[in-house]
Amino acid sequence: MHEMGIAMEVLRIAEESVPPGMTGIRIQRINLKIGRLSAVVTESLRFCFDVVAKDTLADGAELAIEEVTVNACCQDCGHQWTVDQPVFVCPACNSGHIELLSGRELNIESIEIEEEDDADADQG
Ligand SMILES: [Zn+2]
Numbered sequence: 001m002h003e004m005g006i007a008m009e010v011l012r013i014a015e016e017s018v019p020p021g022m023t024g025i026r027i028q029r030i031n032l033k034i035g036r037l038s039a040v041v042t043e044s045l046r047f048c049f050d051v052v053a054k055d056t057l058a059d060g061a062e063l064a065i066e067e068v069t070v071n072a073c074c075q076d077c078g079h080q081w082t083v084d085q086p087v088f089v090c091p092a093c094n095s096g097h098i099e100l101l102s103g104r105e106l107n108i109e110s111i112e113i114e115e116e117d118d119a120d121a122d123q124g
Helices: 002-017 043-051 116-119
Strands: 026-034 062-068 070-074 082-085 098-102 107-114
Touching: 002 026, 002 043, 002 107, 043 107
Parallel strands: 026 062
Antiparallel strands: 026 107, 070 082, 070 098
16 A cells, blocks of 8 residues: 555655744645556545644645646657557557656645644635
8 A cells, every 4th residue: 555655755745844943833735746657546645644644733734636647758759648548659650669758746746834823714
């Protein structure tokens, strides 16, 4: 279950992003970009994150996950396209010499922090 390892890594990075000495704050939301080829089950990742974030700065933080499509580039003819099937052959020239441009990433785009004193302004 590699979602647990990813959840711990996301939490570690999120906690490290909080400036040292900052107190009375809470990590409210973490914006992630995850490539479709990274084989992450987003529901599972959310569940694991809730578990590992318990009693940390990110306790109750929302994971906002954006799935990134898989884009490939043919090394032979330069054709670029979005891969929507597990067959990696250039649709323009049938070459199998393909470079993946995106789809494997797991990036933390941004982390939103709130001060606990202002927590009652939430409409959600
Ligand atoms: Zn090609």
